Amino acid sequence: MSVATASEVFDVIVVGAGPAGSTAALLCARAGLKVLLLERGEYPGAKNVSGAAFYGSAILNELIPNWWEQAPVERYICRRDIAFMSSTTSVALDFHCAAEGYTTPPYNGFIVLRPRFDRWLAAQAEAAGAFLLTSAVVDDVLRENGRVVGVRVRREQGEIRGKVVIACDGVNSFLAKKVGLQREFHAHELSLGVKEVLGLDPAIIEDRFRLSGDEGIAYEYLGAITEDVHGGAFLYTNRDSLSLGVIGQVSSLVERRKRPYELLERFKAHPAVAPLVRGAKLREYSAHLIPESGWTMKPTLYTDGMLVAGDAAGFCLAAGLYLEGMNYAMQSGLAAAETAIDACRRERYSARALSGYRKHLKQRNVSTDFRAYRHAPAFVNSARLQNLYPEVVASGMEQLFRVDGSAKRKILPLARQLMRQYQLKPGELLRDGYQVVRAYLW
Amino acid sequence: MHIAVCLKHVPDPSTVEVDPLTGLLAEDRVLYMLNPADESALELALRLRPANGTVTALSVGPIEADALLREALAAGVERAARVWDAELGPLKPALTSILLAATLRVIGLPDLVLCGGHSADRGSGTVPALLAEQLDWPAVTDVTRFEITEGRALAQRRLARGARAESEVQLPAVLGLDTERIRLRQASLPKLMQAQHAPIPLYSLEALDLSPQDLHFPAMTLHEVMPPRPRARIMFAPDATASAQERVAQILSAGIAGKSGQKVEGGTPEQQADAIIDFLRQHGFLEQRIAS
Structure with a gap:
């Protein structure tokens, strides 16, 4: 000193x-x-x-x-869960990794307060x-x-x-x-995150999230969780609490006249999320701006x-x-x-x-990463990815798994029907496919 | 003129939280701050300080109290001192006043001691008077405003129901302040940086030449703490045998009719006393004796 x-x-x-x-x-x-x-x-x-x-x-x-x-530190992250949501359904990619470096030093990530x-x-x-x-x-x-x-x-x-x-x-x-x-930033380049820390007994957290010891999980959600506002939601396990919040693009919050805390309440009430936060008690509430447009606002x-x-x-x-x-x-x-x-x-x-x-x-590798993913933020923040595709995926899975005595349909006819239902045009799909490729593949 | 100000670190109420899981106070989340009344006293001391005067900030407390002494140094006090010893148990007003008095004797007695009247956590409001007792000085408590002229302090005291009293005392004296909240001035950047790592002298029991026996304060023992509760009063109740309309009328007229009274005149003193007792019985102020 x-x-x-x-x-x-x-x-x-x-x-x-x-x-x-x-x-x-x-x-x-x-x-x-x-x-x-x-x-x-x-x-x-x-x-x-x-x-x-x-x-x-x-x-x-x-x-x-x-x-x-x-x-x-609260817990190290060895599981990640990315979920596409409609208002009733959630389709998730669950990533659980016990490989070296994830569950052993230096660890891949930690949840902190x-x-x-x-x-x-x-x-x-x-x-x-x-x-x-x-x-x-x-x-x-x-x-x-x-x-x-x-x-x-x-x-x-x-x-x-x-x-x-x-x-x-x-x-x-x-x-x-x-x-x-x-x-000065434009409203579409910024997101507003609102976050709650909810207290929950460590034993309950470990049981509920299937964690042992210092393991932690990070959930990320896309889709109907934020209604028609562009954004997402997250939920992380701390040692004896949960951090969860909703992130919404400022411009679309303003346009849609949505209040962030209403979205947070909706998120907590979603059938896929409510059981995770059941019995947890509010400890902290906070909000912050996030610069989300990466390379373009640099x-x-x-x-x-x-x-x-x-x-x-x-x-x-x-x-x-x-x-x-x-x-x-x-x-x-x-x-x-x-x-x-x-x-x-x-x-x-x-x-x-x-x-x-x-x-x-x-x-x-800072500027290189941001350059490589320079197309991703715009694509991630597009209305189609934010709201339409999660809905389509969720409702597709819903129909795929539904057994009600009627004839089973194979995936292709089902996809055709979904495209008709959501008025998806092959050209747009191709274009978005190209966007994914450009944003993530190379 | 040399002024000493006594500062206490109290929990910041905005950080005092009950852990929803255990129902206990989440002590590790509590942050401490300068007691608001002491903050006012400190600022007043700085305003009062004449050109050749000094202000000394004192605090009894563990290492966390250094933060507020630094705050005082940054705001411009000349000296700061902290009193603490591992032997000390929970601080009681009597103990605090003994320690403060001993410290003042060691570092040099001032002309005036200013204290915040009440702390935000304990709030017994007794330290100023107890400190004055220890120093054998005059004390004025609940001071809402004061002036210092020619070695005397003229202080206005807050009494009940908005009344004020003026007291004049000879310095040196202790004033317990009950002013409105006065914010401490903002420190300048150089002073803030200087105070950041300024050494703060620590006075242990040994340095104060006190032994554990000296800390015993037999004159006052705290027996119990209880919340004030108003004395029970008898409420007027209408005669239950009367009709609803009459009862309503009785209730509505109670305030006026109750005061109309009746005079007991004539007869011997015994008869008059019996008349009064009858009246009290009738109106339910005396319990009916059960005939034995």
Whole structure:
């Protein structure tokens, strides 16, 4: 832990002590830089919300070997369940994996509770030597000759200087907007997630979800769960609680005049979900914006004296199969830290000197992943995939399995009938098929 | 003028939750904050401080209390001190006042001690008076406003039913404040950073030269805590043998007719007393003696 005063010039100022900011600060501090980590909440994690399935275990393991032994984690994820829903039916893909790396260290993913996890992570950065300051809201950057040379905290004499500023201030990044790296988002690029944490006895969780010990399951739902709003829902098992929530695209929530908490109530009442949450008692309620459009909303990620990482840079992969944010936040935080360390070593802080960020993002597979899946978010958020196909699949299965004495139909005639019923045209199907191929296959 | 302010860390009510599974208080989720009344006292002390004066913040409590002493340092107090010892059991007002008085003697007696009148968790409101007793100083409690002039404090006290009393005491004195909530000023960034890792001296029993016997406070023992309950009153009940209409009339007229009364005049004192007893019996204020 370092002692610092406001008059000195820091090597790196990291704004926001979430997964991106804390890992960036941790790495910079370990490299011997003088790091200031600013957090607006009373403690790191006080303002942070996510579904909190964390798939970045291996990444964090590089930094803090066997981190899960000391960190507040809930359960490791060895099962995932992706369900297509109509209002009465659910067709699910159940993935259960006991392979090495899933149920053994370093584990593939963990379910965490953000207020506790983020607090722990920031404490690691602090232990590495970063100066953590909470209750510090950053309003603006300091500029000299067009270069970013520090930040202004919303307090008396709040100006503080740093050679490199790393903005990890979340989805609605004021800093990135102030320096013109990020534009205002469109409503269709953002989703609103509302989440509840429901307390439930660990023994009941293990029985109900067929888990043993520290195993956990992540459910993701598509289809009628959000009515005609584009979005989905999730349910994760914590140690003695469930995290569940509904995510809805902001523009369609507005257009359809739907309130997110109504969708959440509907979700909890769905016949496939109600038995899972039976008897659970509400502990927390929270909501947050999610940057969902991936590559297309990606800002320019650096300018003279400043880098952008995490949600502020739009690094949240919401592409149907994947719902990942924290791991990319950490990866981009590390990439930003590596860039800042390089810059400090060479004592050059211009945009040119920071352009190595692109290379580091590529090495850490952040930009490559987002580029590869750049078509997925638009496709995932299309009305047809969101609402029509889950309905068709669910109702197809319903008819396939129904035994009522009438003649059994083979799949092809059934498919024809479904296409007629839902007015699907072969051309559209082909086009969507192509979209899937383009979004996911190569 | 040197001012000392006593601060207490109390659970933040917004984080106090009952675990729905166990029905017990979820203690690991509780966050602590500066007691609101003490926050007002601290801000008033800072406003009151003359150019050459100092403000010292004191707190009795475990390591968590350092956070609020840092808050006080960031807001501008000159000194902070925490009192704690592993030997200490649950804090009672008497114990707290002994510790505070001992600490003030060790670090230097101030001219004025300001305390929040009531804590948000326990709220007995006795520490200011007990502390004054320990220091053998005058105390004014339930202070809604006060002025300091020429070594005297003129304080307005809150009495029942909106009444106010003015007291004047010679300094040094202890004031227990019952003002409206006054928010602590926002710390400047340099002060906040400075306070973040400022060392906060810790006074143990040994440093205060206290032994466990000194902490015994025989003059006051807490026997029981009970919620206040209004005394039972006899309600007027209409005569059950009367018709419904009459009963309604009795109820409606009760307030007025009940007060009309009747005078007992003439006769010997014994007869007058009998008349009063008869009246009370008739109206159900006295139980009928069962004839033996």
